[in-house]
Amino acid sequence: MHHTSNLRGIALMIAASAAFVVCDTFLKLSTEGLPPFQVLFIRGLVATLWSLPLVILTGNLRAVGQVADKWVLARNGMELLAVLCFIVALANMPIADVTALGQTAPMLLLLGVAFVYGERIGAVRMGLIAIGFLGAMLVAQPGEAGISVYALLGFAMAAATALREMVGRKVPGHVPGPVVALGAILVVMVGGLVAHLLFERWVVPQWQHLLFLSASGFFLTIGHLCIFLAYRYGATSAVAPFFYMFTIWAVISGVVVFGTVPDALALTGIALILVSGVAVVLLDERRRRLAPVA
Secondary structure, three states: HHHHHHHHHHHHHHHHHHHHHHHHHHEEEHOOOOHHHHHHHHHHHHHHHHHHHHHOOOOOHHHHHHHHOOOHHHOOOOHHHHHHHHHHHHHOOHHHHHHHHOOHHHHHHHHHHHHHOOOOOHHHHHHHHHHHHHHHHHHHOEOOEEEEEEHHHHHHHHHHHHHHHHHHHHOOOOHHHHHHHHHHHHHHHHHHHHHHHHHHOOOOOOOOHHHHHHHHHHHHHHHHHHHHHHHHHOHHHHHHHHHHHHHHHHHHHHOOOOOOOOOOOHHHHHHHHHHHHHHHHHHHHHHHHHHOOO
């Protein structure tokens, strides 16, 4: 029974990663003709309409007010920073490259936890983190002028994502996952509107933009639902390594939808990020299993 639950959790994590990449694919298609922050705002409107039924179906309607919890707001503020960096990078970089840079977030999280809480990293994990960052540099491919501003935004997105997870540890356990996800959608929507008003001019969306953004909002909601259920059904040790399926799906999206194939260096970098990331997850789980119980 436990084996079956883990398989279900793994399948849900793979589905979640696919849904998020489909969401990002439609988001990137929408930036071809619309300013990126306007895209975030419109997507937020649609995603809110999709996510409210999710909150209701999971029986969390009475908990909606908890989106205003100070730690939920702080966590989702980091989400906003990450998404603002992501949308600009996504509009100007191949989707596989942006996604791969974002996959360094768990490694940055390890470094952040070590710095803030004094948790010992160890030589093996530090070596794996170094391999992951080497992979990120191969993806970014700095030239004579240095790393492009969009690749820097990709790194900033990963750093903000790591901060989001650190702050997320403070979110009270009684706050349901779908409510946190709804809060993130609302904060990003409002933040996207503010950024649009400050830095962009409104462009009248075409019907295809509205179609793309409706689909993006739908798959965003599906992704949140699947990742929530993945950790509910499956053990973290079984489910977490499949988080790195994001990059695989993003490469497929780049080839099929945008006709972009990463060059040899970028593919090597993506492979290094995948291998080191999965190895870190598996090593952490092994350490937890071997840790003495007080």
